[in-house]
Amino acid sequence: MAPIVGQQVTLRGDSPWTFDRLTLLEERAEVTSPRAECLLMGAGVVDGERKVLRMRGPNSYADADGVTYTSAQLRESAKTAGQELTFTCYPPA
Numbered sequence: 001m002a003p004i005v006g007q008q009v010t011l012r013g014d015s016p017w018t019f020d021r022l023t024l025l026e027e028r029a030e031v032t033s034p035r036a037e038c039l040l041m042g043a044g045v046v047d048g049e050r051k052v053l054r055m056r057g058p059n060s061y062a063d064a065d066g067v068t069y070t071s072a073q074l075r076e077s078a079k080t081a082g083q084e085l086t087f088t089c090y091p092p093a
Contacts (some may be wrong), residue, residue, distance in 0.1 A: 001091055002037035004028040008088040010044075013079035025089050026071060029055050036092035044085035046077045053085075 009021040029040035040055040046069065053061040053069065061069045078085045 002028065002031075004089045005038050005091050006089065008086055010084050010086040011075065011078035012084045013081065019075055022071075022075070022087055025087055026055065026058075029089060030058055038089035039092050040087060040089055042074065042085045042087040044078070045083040046074065046085070048083075 004025065007025065009018050009025065011018050011022060025038075025040055028037045031037040042051075042053040042055075042061065044051065046053075046063075051063045053063050053074070056062050056068070059071045061071070061074060063069075074085060077083050
């Protein structure tokens with residue numbers, strides 16, 4: 001497994017460094033050659049609702065209902081107190 005597997009970060013508005021860390025997780029989740037490094041998921045509150053999100057491609061996340069969000073939308077949402085999001089890299093299928 002790639003070293004990124006198992007790493008996670010919680011986005012919060014009062015911790016700006018966490019946004020840089022999410023960028024690293026997203027970059028590693030986009031690696032597919034010579035093999036995928038990890039898959040990326042997020043969990044927390046978006047627009048007042050609990051969500052579990054999976055990264056579907058560059059700058060694209062979807063929840064269980066198929067609603068899509070950009071990375072920028074999720075980052076902005078996480079700046080609101082009570083809407084923190086935790087992202088985790090997990091082993092590819």
